[in-house]
Amino acid sequence: MTDLLLISFGAIFINNFVLARFLGICPFLGVSKKLETAVGMGLAVTFVMTMASAITYGVYKLLVLFDLEYLDTITFILVIAVLVQFVEMILRKYSPGLYQALGIYLPLITTNCAVLGVAIINIDPSEGYSFIQATVNGFSGGVGFTLAIILFAGLRERLEFAPLPKAMEGFPIALILAGLISIAFLGFSGFRLQALLGL
Amino acid sequence: MAKIANEQLRLVLVLTLIAAISGGILAIVNHFTEPRIKELERQATNEALALCLPGAGDFQKEESLPAGAGGDVSEVYHGFDNNEPAGVVVKVEPRGYGGKVTMMVGIAAQGKVAGIKVLSHSETSGLGSKITEDGFLQQEAIREGGLGKPPALKQDGGKVEAITNATISSRAVIRGINQALAVAESFFTSTPGGPGDEAEAERGDGEE
Amino acid sequence: MKRWQVFTNGIFRENPIFRLVLGMCPTLAISTAVANALGMGLAATFVLVCSNVIISLLRNVIPDEVRIPCYIVVVATFVTIVDKVMAASAPGLHKVLGIFIPLIVVNCIILGRAEAFASKNSVGRSFMDGLGMGLGFTLGLLLLSAIREPLGEGTFLVAKDFGFPGLGLISEGNRAKIFVMAPGAFITLGLLLAGINKLAAKLTAARAHTKKGGE
Numbered sequence: 211m212t213d214l215l216l217i218s219f220g221a222i223f224i225n226n227f228v229l230a231r232f233l234g235i236c237p238f239l240g241v242s243k244k245l246e247t248a249v250g251m252g253l254a255v256t257f258v259m260t261m262a263s264a265i266t267y268g269v270y271k272l273l274v275l276f277d278l279e280y281l282d283t284i285t286f287i288l289v290i291a292v293l294v295q296f297v298e299m300i301l302r303k304y305s306p307g308l309y310q311a312l313g314i315y316l317p318l319i320t321t322n323c324a325v326l327g328v329a330i331i332n333i334d335p336s337e338g339y340s341f342i343q344a345t346v347n348g349f350s351g352g353v354g355f356t357l358a359i360i361l362f363a364g365l366r367e368r369l370e371f372a373p374l375p376k377a378m379e380g381f382p383i384a385l386i387l388a389g390l391i392s393i394a395f396l397g398f399s400g401f402r403l404q405a406l407l408g409l
Numbered sequence: 410m411a412k413i414a415n416e417q418l419r420l421v422l423v424l425t426l427i428a429a430i431s432g433g434i435l436a437i438v439n440h441f442t443e444p445r446i447k448e449l450e451r452q453a454t455n456e457a458l459a460l461c462l463p464g465a466g467d468f469q470k471e472e473s474l475p476a477g478a479g480g481d482v483s484e485v486y487h488g489f490d491n492n493e494p495a496g497v498v499v500k501v502e503p504r505g506y507g508g509k510v511t512m513m514v515g516i517a518a519q520g521k522v523a524g525i526k527v528l529s530h531s532e533t534s535g536l537g538s539k540i541t542e543d544g545f546l547q548q549e550a551i552r553e554g555g556l557g558k559p560p561a562l563k564q565d566g567g568k569v570e571a572i573t574n575a576t577i578s579s580r581a582v583i584r585g586i587n588q589a590l591a592v593a594e595s596f597f598t599s600t601p602g603g604p605g606d607e608a609e610a611e612r613g614d615g616e617e
Numbered sequence: 618m619k620r621w622q623v624f625t626n627g628i629f630r631e632n633p634i635f636r637l638v639l640g641m642c643p644t645l646a647i648s649t650a651v652a653n654a655l656g657m658g659l660a661a662t663f664v665l666v667c668s669n670v671i672i673s674l675l676r677n678v679i680p681d682e683v684r685i686p687c688y689i690v691v692v693a694t695f696v697t698i699v700d701k702v703m704a705a706s707a708p709g710l711h712k713v714l715g716i717f718i719p720l721i722v723v724n725c726i727i728l729g730r731a732e733a734f735a736s737k738n739s740v741g742r743s744f745m746d747g748l749g750m751g752l753g754f755t756l757g758l759l760l761l762s763a764i765r766e767p768l769g770e771g772t773f774l775v776a777k778d779f780g781f782p783g784l785g786l787i788s789e790g791n792r793a794k795i796f797v798m799a800p801g802a803f804i805t806l807g808l809l810l811a812g813i814n815k816l817a818a819k820l821t822a823a824r825a826h827t828k829k830g831g832e
Contacts, residue, residue, distance in 0.1 A: 230799050232646035280439040283719040284693035321723045323642045377815035381638050385807030392800040420683050431694035438698050445705040535794040
């Protein structure tokens with residue numbers, strides 16, 4: 211149980227997928243102008259990352275069984291693409307409300323590197339994750355993404371009213387803002403969760 | 410109706426064909442690169458082993474970890490010099506500031522630390538990353554370490570000078586060394602002069 | 618547009634990093650050293666050129682409905698080739714770039730060019746477009762890393778795989794580590810983008826001015 215807690219804390223705060231590992235920067239910069247859409251994107255990414263972690267972990271075990279590890283990247287990205295399509299179809303059919311909220315973000319998620327990224331990190335032999343650990347890592351990575359994008363969108367909404375030099379408008383100031391949030395998150399890296407838990 | 414079915418068949422066929430061709434190409438590429446990658450990995454391991462235990466000519470991997478090995482121990486190798494046991498090299502992965510510090514520690518048959526190599530780490534560049542440098546690893550207090558003489562940081566009552574502003578990274582390395590020493594001890598039970606219990610106790614402290 | 622223009626378009630007018638702001642993940646992550654930037658840039662260029670050519674060749678064969686999965690398979694194939702070849706020839710670089718090599722698959726530049734250019738243009742033009750975009754991406758990475766490496770590590774052009782120790786530029790106590798850490802990546806790129814925006818605006822204004830003067 212503590213190992214899951216450590217993985218989860220690490221993926222959300224210490225090695226935040228966006229702010230420390232640079233995964234999922236495109237949607238982070240692209241879909242963060244409004245808080246509302248940022249929340250939607252965050253939830254959709256969390257959902258897909260959790261599912262993708264569980265499925266790609268199983269698929270990789272299958273590849274290893276047939277000595278086809280070299281096909282991992284190509285298989286993972288296809289599995290993710292199919293998964294995203296599938297989730298979209300299910301949502302549209304059974305939960306129109308949720309589909310309305312998340313639907314427009316789903317197609318963008320196939321090319322979100324946080325999803326493929328977590329699938330690859332999960333099979334890293336030096337991490338040696340189990341199925342449960344991999345799934346928790348995927349879910350926490352998604353939560354970390356959501357946290358980062360929500361903080362970022364909140365700040366960007368306020369930034370709209372700030373007087374800026376023309377050259378700084380748009381991406382430049384957004385990147386600097388992301389840098390400042392990233393500095394704040396650096397503070398977590400010295401956090402000794404093990405010590406707090408009395409380990 | 411037949412036309413629609415035909416059209417769908419075409420979609421599936423094209424996609425399958427492209428996937429099959431790419432699978433075939435990758436199988437060929439893999440066939441040529443795989444042996445080379447394996448060889449490079451083996452070379453890198455051997456180089457690190459030789460660096461950690463300079464006296465030994467060839468190495469044999471221990472199939473299973475000794476009972477009671479610390480939680481950070483991942484692999485154990487026996488070193489031989491002309492078929493004479495020359496010591497052991499232990500691969501340990503203590504947690505540092507930024508993540509796992511993967512390192513190898515060689516312990517010569519006399520029970521002294523013979524060499525240390527940090528293989529990979531994710532410590533802060535410029536601070537914790539100095540654990541790979543000779544200025545830290547080659548200091549007297551670590552070089553003198555061995556069975557019965559577990560190295561410890563000054564902060565923890567020992568003699569090892571920690572890297573400035575990187576106590577956690579330094580402590581991780583020391584913890585790795587002590588776990589390696591504990592493994593070595595379980596192999597050289599007949600080593601002279603070993604109040605090894607002390608090493609055991611020290612290790613416990615290091616782990617909090 | 619002439620072929621030459623197709624080529625230069627990717628380097629200047631539509632530079633993927635500075636003008637299109639695509640492919641940000643690898644840009645931010647691996648621009649800590651010039652050697653890493655060069656390795657990543659060339660790997661991405663190879664994938665971009667190859668996938669552009671193949672997709673352009675197959676543009677009349679691939680049905681519209683399944684084009685995205687087909688593109689993904691083509692791109693992933695070349696990415697895996699790069700991954701394996703790099704692991705077998707430059708293991709140090711391969712280890713540093715790590716996860717960002719397989720992640721070239723989801724680099725928006727590559728799928729973006731496949732969809733926007735290669736699927737509509739001839740093989741020759743697609744080749745030039747891939748090469749231009751790839752070099753534009755590489756140049757962007759080089760520029761960013763040429764700022765971050767000296768300021769953060771104090772060295773320049775360190776290349777361990779080739780046994781080059783690099784040039785020591787800044788002494789130990791005067792380095793600003795933040796530049797090679799995560800926040801430094803965001804902030805350096807932000808300032809660089811602002812500078813380039815300013816420059817582009819000036820150039821456009823100057824061009825408009827000379828045009829007016831000529832009339």
